[in-house]
Amino acid sequence: MDKIVVKGGKRLSGNVKVEGAKNAVLPVLAASLIASEGKSVIYDVPTLDDVYTINEVIRNLNAKVQFKNNKVTIDATNKLRTEAPFEYVRQMRASVLVLGPLLARYGHAEVALPGGCAIGSRPIDLHLKGFEAMGAKVNIGNGFVEVSVDGRLQGCTVYLDVASVGATENIMMAATLAEGKTVIENCAKEPEIVDLANYLNKMGADIVGAGTETIRINGVEKLHGAEHTIIPDRVEAGTFMVAAAVTGGNVLIENVVTEHLRPVIAKLREMGVEIIEEENGVRVIGPNNLKATDIKTLPHPGFPTDMQSQMMVAMINAEGTSVLTETVFENRFMHVEEFRRMNANMKIEGRSVIIEGLNELQGAQVQATDLRAAAALILAGLCADGLTEVTELKHLDRGYVDFAKKLKHLGADIKRVKVATEEKQADEKVIQLDFKPKNIAVELS
């Protein structure tokens, strides 16, 4: 198992290029299963563990998948299986996104029910409510959910109680082959929804309104493969923005759609960060002193929950009291305890965290509790006094390509090490490991 060791204190500078968006590529790859004719070719696919997992799911369903040079080619013209086992859903809950495509094409789909996770209970009731409204029967038992319909799904109007990203995607994919018109009201408006709708339309679907709160889908007979380039990852971009901001750095972030990052840019500007849109990207210049602010996470175009833990690092480093309120997931504060281990002065009150800045962060051994927490703890390490070690990098690898390498390229004192090898060396030298971050004389650069 790997860990990342980071020594704080370096101002970041230089350029960094953002990858294709994880949250866009996963539904796009799942949607490729609907194509009964022709191959799909998807460009700018990031080399993330989640992408390898969804590719495995798709292969397991009997489609052919090749992944090379950030390009995925999918041939789903074989007769597909319609069951996705627990093995995959356990690794990545986005595996439930195969439900809509398989139900659309075969009138049957079965996946293991996703359990809760570190950020909340994350039910899929709204996905299922949409399928039922289209005429599907839902059976839940033995840890599986099975959806099936005799003949074609029927177009209908579905109102989502919560503007769920996954439910909007699953229902939109299912509706592409339904008979008649489907209207999804109070749907999610995230850029990844628009990317998926654009891809489905290239495959022959008839979808309008993606990016607004009502999506209309006229069902067609079949879809074919298509070529598509994935949008840039707004969360990765936002993470590097915070990295520049908290280190007083000057970083040009390339391959960014600034429109997708409006709430993050607005909050960082409020905190005193200079953000300049340039021809090749967005330049972020961190101030000497960050100012406190308040943030509430909301569905797009509100402040994204996936940037919540990273922004906490900016708040910890800001002068004054900040309040961060999480409204999207009920339990996305597991990282707070880890920040406290690094000397952050913060407390949880209901769905809010009160952060008293400016307490100097101290390096410590910390554990990533989820994907974005992993990145946030590394950001905290960049501005902490001494060494920070972040473990449980399986979370980080789900959503960030070469995170430590990219930060090192920007001048950070950071390295990724294999824990097993180090422990073996330590055993061989009979060294007693006594972790005192401030006293360890490790030269990282």
Ligand SMILES: CC(=O)N[C@H]1[C@@H](OP(=O)(O)OP(=O)(O)OC[C@H]2O[C@@H](n3ccc(=O)[nH]c3=O)[C@H](O)[C@@H]2O)O[C@H](CO)[C@@H](O)[C@@H]1O
């Ligand atoms: C792979 C992917 O794209 N993941 C993103 C997606 O997750 P995901 O699609 O799972 O998130 P949702 O938008 O569905 O979840 C939002 C809220 O709705 C609730 N809910 C959702 C579905 C449902 O059937 N019933 C229900 O109550 C959830 O528990 C949560 O409280 O959007 C989230 C919210 O922007 C992001 O944090 C995730 O990074």
Ligand SMILES: C=C(OP(=O)(O)O)C(=O)O
């Ligand atoms: C919560 C996230 O992803 P997922 O929905 O795949 O768990 C995320 O990307 O921060």
